Amino acid sequence: MIDANSKFYAILTAAGEAKQVKADAGLLTWKITHMAVGDANGLDPLPDRMQKVLINERRRAPLNSLAPDPANPAILVAEQVIPADEGGFWVRELGLFDADGDLVAIANCAPSFKPKLSQGSGRTQTLRMNFVVSSASNIVLTIDPAVVLATRKYVDDSVSNAINRLDTKQSVLVATTGPMVLAGVQVIDGLAAPAGSRVLVKNQDQPKDNGLYLVSADSWVRTVDADTSDKVTPALLVSVERGTVNADTQWQLVTDAPIVLGTTALSFRNILAGLMGNFAGSRTVAQSRALTVDERGMRIELAAGVVATLPLTNSVPEGTAYLLSAGSTSTTSKLTTANGDQFAMNNLAVPTPYTFSPGGDVIVVREGSIWRGHCGSETLKTSKLFSASMTTPGYQFLPSGLIEQWGEITTTGAVNEPITVTFPLAFPVACFHFIATASSSPTGYVGGEARGKERAVVTSSATVPQVLYWRALGK
Known part of the structure; x- marks a missing residue:
């Protein structure tokens, strides 16, 4: 007779134990498919591992679900729902049957x-x-929404x-705006x-610890929507929502799969940065190092003596950009590329390491x-x-189109001997102005005149060899 001392429990039958051994050994993929209920002919039954049938089965139907207990993976939970329009019997015994039709648990x-x-009356x-099973690794777990009815808990879950x-x-x-201890308000x-x-x-500091958390007076825990790898x-x-720096921003996880929560480094990027013309942030690089993907879109100032290495191009998306600058007095801030990559400005290859001018800046894409x-x-x-x-001779182009050229030439000491000066570059349009002066006080005079786009002629009344400096302006 059922009383306060009665015990209720489930066990594997002998057939179930044998199949569990084979499943554990990888010799069998075990499919538990049905649950049967019975009234035990009005008796108070005790499960018997040698049973092959229920004492008096009243209903058998496919399982709604078979899944591990979230609190203990060694316990399998089989579930079935009996709809309101079925009944008229007592339920005193339960049994699980597998795809072979064997009673495997009771x-x-x-x-x-x-x-x-x-x-x-109906419910x-x-x-x-x-x-309890020793392992569920080779047991087919079933969650079939098409079977009979779903419980409210199943739907909610x-x-x-x-x-x-x-x-x-x-x-x-x-x-957050920096590393912090994940505990306390x-x-x-x-x-x-x-x-x-x-x-x-x-x-x-350990990016594997990044993620979504709930504030707690004790140690923080990850939020329920981001506490396992599949989430x-x-x-x-x-x-x-709020914050001095990060209010109204939106952050995307840019770490690639596979992700193992608590092991894989998680990297987040503000995807709204730059949409309204603003930079993603700014920082100073005080020691030589490689720039990171997280720093793209930022203004980065390089301290004196720092060599900043751009990421490998194949490790960042096309169009990734950095605004790089040197300190206002730095003459030793440098930029270089990783193996195999090139650096160019104005469609011309630029040797690296590249040294910035004091206060110089450039956007690299x-x-x-x-x-x-x-x-x-x-x-x-x-x-x-x-x-x-x-150099000498040399030249300088200016945005207006003006070209300045300069150089020096040595006379022979022959009075008024015409000496031809060939410009480093031919002026595309014309030479507007040419002048020559002596490097030291000459005897007599020094003269010169342009003779076309490519050359000029100078003369000197000096009777000894003399170095003459010349300057030409043109377009």
Whole structure:
């Protein structure tokens, strides 16, 4: 007779034990498919491992689900729903059958009468049977929404799991601006975040610890929509509500698959930066190092003596850009590329390491395997508008089209001997002005005149050899 001392439990039958051994050894893929209920002929049954059938089976139907207990993976939970229009019997015993039709697990339960609607009372009844297995690795777990009915818990869990696996997550109150201890209530980005607040943690020293968290007076835990690897996937997206720096920003997880939560470094990027013409941020690089993907779109100032290495072009998206500059007095800030990549400005290859002028800046953009410099004062050095040869003889182009050329020539000492000066470059249009002067006080005079776009003639009344300096202007 059932009383306060009665025990209710489930066990594998002898047939179930044998199949569990084969499944553990990889010799069998075990499919548990049906649950049967019985009234045990009014008796109070005790499960017997040698049973092959229920004492008195009243109903058998496919399982709604067979899944591990979330709190203990060694326990399998079999579930079946009996609809309101079925019944008229007591439920005292439960049994699980596999695809071969064998009774593989059996349980007793507290007696429960399942009425039919025709009796004037009806209910939908959920039956769950928990049994221990050594391993579920070769047991086919079943969640079949087409089978009979789904419990409210199953529906709630299914909807919750589906939402939690979406890339777009519920917004967070604030986002971090630097590394922090993930414990206790604290001020984040200028705002006191109360317990229970959602926070985007994105700046940890160990990037594997980045992610979505709940503020707690104790140690923080990851949010339910981002606490397992299947919920944290590439392109995860989250919006930030408040904060001095990060208010109204939107952050995307740019880490590629596969992602193992707690092991894989998680990197987030503000995808709204740049949409309104603003940069993603700014920082100073104080020590020589490689620039990172996370720094793209930023203004980065290089301290004196720093050599900044651009990322490999094939490691960043096409169009990735950095605004790079040197300190106002630095003459030793340099830029270089990684192995195999090129650096160019004004469609001309530029040797690396490239040294910045004091206060110089340039925007570099990835185009194929080349980092191209655009805009900024540094591009003037290689621009044809300012092309120059700072030697003797030499030349300088100016944006107006004016070209200045200079050089020196030595006379022979023959009085008024015409000496031809050949310009380093032929003037495209004309030479407007030519002048020559002596390097020391001459005897008599020095004269000169242009003779076309390519040359000029100088004379000197000096009776000894003399160095003459000349200058020509043209277009």
